[in-house]
Amino acid sequence: KKLAKWLIDYNTKIPHSSLNFKSPVQYLLENHYECHMYWTYTKP
Incomplete structure (x- = not known):
């Protein structure tokens, strides 16, 4: 959980x-x- 929160905050x-x-x-x-x-990339 801590790592996920840090990653979200970092970005x-x-x-x-x-x-x-x-x-x-x-x-x-x-x-x-x-x-x-990451999560923002989507292929057509």
Whole structure:
């Protein structure tokens, strides 16, 4: 449970300096990039 919570927080809440201090999800949404990893990737 702790690992799952950390992973969710890491990708949705915690800012990353390499992403201009945005979370990975926030960065993807703002820049309209397609993510080909994890739960956000779906094949046509």
